Amino acid sequence: MDGSTGAGGLSLTAGSALILPLEGIHLTDYPSVLVILHAYHLDVAERMIFRLASLNAYKSDIPMRLVITTDTESKVGKIERMTARWPQCAPMGHVVEVHPNRGRNVAPFLAACRAHARAEDLILHLHTKKSPHAPELAGWGEYLFDCLAGSRDVVESVMAIMKDPKAGLIYPAHYRGIANIIIWGPNFAAARDVLRSLNVQITPSTPLEFPAGMMFWTRLAALQPLLDMHISHEDFEPEAGQTDGTLAHALERTMIYIVEASQHFAQPVLLSARTNDCWTESGHHD
Numbered sequence: 001m002d003g004s005t006g007a008g009g010l011s012l013t014a015g016s017a018l019i020l021p022l023e024g025i026h027l028t029d030y031p032s033v034l035v036i037l038h039a040y041h042l043d044v045a046e047r048m049i050f051r052l053a054s055l056n057a058y059k060s061d062i063p064m065r066l067v068i069t070t071d072t073e074s075k076v077g078k079i080e081r082m083t084a085r086w087p088q089c090a091p092m093g094h095v096v097e098v099h100p101n102r103g104r105n106v107a108p109f110l111a112a113c114r115a116h117a118r119a120e121d122l123i124l125h126l127h128t129k130k131s132p133h134a135p136e137l138a139g140w141g142e143y144l145f146d147c148l149a150g151s152r153d154v155v156e157s158v159m160a161i162m163k164d165p166k167a168g169l170i171y172p173a174h175y176r177g178i179a180n181i182i183i184w185g186p187n188f189a190a191a192r193d194v195l196r197s198l199n200v201q202i203t204p205s206t207p208l209e210f211p212a213g214m215m216f217w218t219r220l221a222a223l224q225p226l227l228d229m230h231i232s233h234e235d236f237e238p239e240a241g242q243t244d245g246t247l248a249h250a251l252e253r254t255m256i257y258i259v260e261a262s263q264h265f266a267q268p269v270l271l272s273a274r275t276n277d278c279w280t281e282s283g284h285h286d
Contacts, residue, residue, distance in 0.1 A: 021153035031121035044128035053088035103236030168222030168264025171211030190250035
């Protein structure tokens with residue numbers, strides 16, 4: 001899975017997805033997991049929380065802790081009532097906290113990592129993605145969730161991949177219909193500045209691959225270069241319904257470079273039942 005290195009230092013294996021669930025996976029020792037879920041859209045959050053809790057419905061042997069971030073105090077109460085309805089949530093343990101409505105899911109994720117990521121082996125980042133500006137992408141968020149945590153078999157497959165200590169980022173293969181956003185676009189300058197601080201040099205023609213949609217499995221050591229930058233909510237633009245060109249979009253495009261700067265590798269995955277929803281072209285664009 002380590003692969004060769006392409007132009008700009010990016011691992012070219014990033015375009016070759018593993019099909020999940022993997023065959024012959026029989027885990028007897030489960031890594032601990034910190035789930036960080038940004039719950040902006042509560043209808044989506046309710047489904048996600050229930051599905052996460054259901055992973056341990058029959059065997060409560062995956063050590064899992066849930067940090068839910070949201071943007072208002074009123075949503076905190078609604079989220080607490082959601083979790084109280086399902087006894088499956090009790091063993092998981094959770095906290096709900098309010099973050100400023102800046103930086104979409106990215107700023108709360110970084111803040112939650114710094115505040116909560118300690119002893120867990122793995123981190124799962126999720127958010128309640130909707131794309132109201134593009135009706136053809138209405139199923140994108142559910143696709144991302146399915147590829148990462150849609151079933152216990154999928155989760156165990158990811159954990160098997162992450163047994164390699166150099167595995168730093170597991171992310172879904174690109175959803176159909178997003179070929180036009182796998183570009184640097186208006187995010188190049190901010191991405192260049194972020195990566196320059198890690199001594200990673202890019203140009204507008206540097207190949208680009210990234211976890212489009214910003215949901216993934218990772219480990220703390222792989223994210224450390226990013227966390228060490230101490231990017232705060234105030235560094236992000238005020239929320240104005242932007243669809244591109246923000247610091248959050250730029251950081252999304254730097255994720256694989258950041259992981260590889262920490263001497264880890266990134267690996268895309270695809271759920272076998274969702275192959276028709278995957279963009280099947282190369283994924284590497286100038």
